[in-house]
Amino acid sequence: WNRIIVEKPFGRDLQSSEELTSHLSSLFTEDQIYRIDHYLGKEMVQNLMVLRFGNRIFGPIWNRDSVACVVLTFKEPFG
Structure with missing residues (x-):
């Protein structure tokens, strides 16, 4: 299974939002x-x-045999 979570707002403006949607x-x-x-x-x-x-309940299914990879990426401007 592959999933992606994208947080709002998507892009900087309408054009970049549409580009992101198209790419995804x-x-x-x-x-x-x-x-x-x-x-x-x-x-x-x-x-x-x-x-x-x-x-x-998650022990038997959330382990190395059932989950290949979890990636959490946070990209935010700070400061």
């Missing part, structure tokens, strides 16, 4: 693309480790 569509199907609000995803990302190791 060439790499992923629509059901693989998740568009979320930055603030709504913040708590879940911060709690991934707690969710994984604090919940026995």
Whole structure:
């Protein structure tokens, strides 16, 4: 399974947003693309480790035998 999460806003303006949408569509199907609000995803990302190791139901399926790779990339201008 491949999935991508893109936080709003998408791009700097309408043109760059459309370019991003077009590029993502060439790499992923629509059901693989998740568009979320930055603030709504913040708590879940911060709690991934707690969710994984604090919940026995995920142990058998969230492990090296079932998950090949997890990549979290944060690209934000700071300062």
